[in-house]
Amino acid sequence: MKQKYYVVWEGIEPGIYDSWTACQEQIKGYTHARYKSFGSRKEAEEAYSSPPLAEPSLSNSKSPNSKSPNSKLSDSKLPYDDNSLAVDAACSGNPGKMEYRGVHVASRQEVFHYGPIYGTNNIGEFLAIVHGLALMEQKGIKMPIYSDSVNAINWVKQKKCKTQLPRNAKSEALFQIIERAEAWLKAHRVTTPVIKWETAVWGEIPADFGRK
16 A cells, blocks of 8 residues: 555644544544645645645545535546545355445545445445444544445435345344444434445545455
8 A cells, every 4th residue: 555645734733644544633623624645755745835725625625636525426527536435345145245344545544344244245335335424423524435336325315225135044133234224324314425436437446355
């Protein structure tokens, strides 16, 4: 994984940080935080010495590497938002051993991982999105979520996992998790944008397990 550096112009303690976690500590809860990631220490130092208004915040304004949350899913010519969460699932057999995870796009840092558990890929994609939504609400973080599963995105919008997987002794543990996810969606007003990852344009989603 290539090292990234994060410049915080406006935050709890402005400066240059060498991890997303350290950067996040300076911007969490800071209303007008301004920050951005860079591929080298030199770029970060040059940007930090520039006037803050010259560098757009990845969280509070549109940047050249930002996709508006209100953009149509089919508008794939726009680049994706670098400060976002990507989710994906993998399944050995379908159904079979399933796992899912969330990865911060800019830093490629794994934010969460669950499994393996008996299930299907679509269920894993659905649960990954809900996991991301719940985690960001809990942490007070606002950023879009990308998924490459149209089915999972639609299920989240409908607040219902419409799987055809039979509920039996083998899948009971998974269905209990599904019920908790559906209950969370029904109990919360979701404002976080959930956006289709355009694989044909941008390549594999950053949360991909690389098992194809």
